[in-house]
Amino acid sequence: xxxxPPGEEPAEGSGRRRIAVDACVLINLxxxxxxxxxxxxTSLFPVVTKSVLNEITDEDQRRALDSSCTxxxxxxxxxxxxxxxxxxxxxxxxxxxxxxxxxxxxxxAAGILLGCDERAGCFMRVVEASxxxxxxxxxxDLMIMAIREGRLRFDEANGLLDALRTRFKYNVPGIQQSEIxxxxxxxxx
Numbered sequence: 001x002x003x004x005p006p007g008e009e010p011a012e013g014s015g016r017r018r019i020a021v022d023a024c025v026l027i028n029l030x031x032x033x034x035x036x037x038x039x040x041x042t043s044l045f046p047v048v049t050k051s052v053l054n055e056i057t058d059e060d061q062r063r064a065l066d067s068s069c070t071x072x073x074x075x076x077x078x079x080x081x082x083x084x085x086x087x088x089x090x091x092x093x094x095x096x097x098x099x100x101x102x103x104x105x106x107x108x109a110a111g112i113l114l115g116c117d118e119r120a121g122c123f124m125r126v127v128e129a130s131x132x133x134x135x136x137x138x139x140x141d142l143m144i145m146a147i148r149e150g151r152l153r154f155d156e157a158n159g160l161l162d163a164l165r166t167r168f169k170y171n172v173p174g175i176q177q178s179e180i181x182x183x184x185x186x187x188x189x
Contacts, residue, residue, distance in 0.1 A: 084109035
C-alpha cells in the first residue's frame with residue numbers, strides 16, 4: 001500500500017479524482033463480490049484509511065480488499081495534518097466511529113470526494129460542518145458511474161441494488177434509465 005500526501009494523484013490514476021471511501025461502501029461492494037465497481041473506475045481513485053481497513057472484519061472481504069490495495073487499485077492513507085486531526089477529533093466527539101471520522105477528515109483535509117452511504121443525523125452534521133455535503137458519492141452513485149463508463153450494464157446494476165435490498169436490508173432505490181444521462185453524481189466527469 002502507498003502513502004501519498006493529500007491531494008497528490010497516483011501515477012496510475014492520472015486524471016482520476018481521489019475519493020476517501022468509508023467502510024459502508026466497501027462492505028456493500030464486497031458483499032456483492034463487486035469491488036471492481038470501485039477499484040476499476042476510470043474516473044475515481046479510491047483511498048482508504050487504516051481505521052476504515054480495520055472495520056472490514058470478514059476474512060474473505062478483507063482478503064479481497066487487501067488484494068486490491070496490494071495491486072495498487074486502492075491506496076491507504078491516514079490524514080495527519082493539523083486540520084485533518086481537528087476534523088477527526090470533532091467527529092469522534094460528535095459520536096462517529098474511527099472509520100467514519102478518519103474518512104471525513106481525509107476528505108475534508110485533502111479536498112477529495114467522500115464515498116459513503118451513511119445518512120444518520122450525527123454523521124450528516126459532521127459532513128455539513130466539514131463542507132463535504134456536495135462531495136458525497138454513494139454505492140448507488142458508483143454504479144451509475146460504472147454504467148456511464150461502460151463497465152456495468154443498467155440491468156446488472158439494478159440487480160445488484162436489488163440484492164443489497166433483499167439480502168442485506170439496505171434501503172436503496174433502483175436506478176432509472178433517465179439518471180444515466182441526467183444529473184451526474186458528485187464524482188462523475
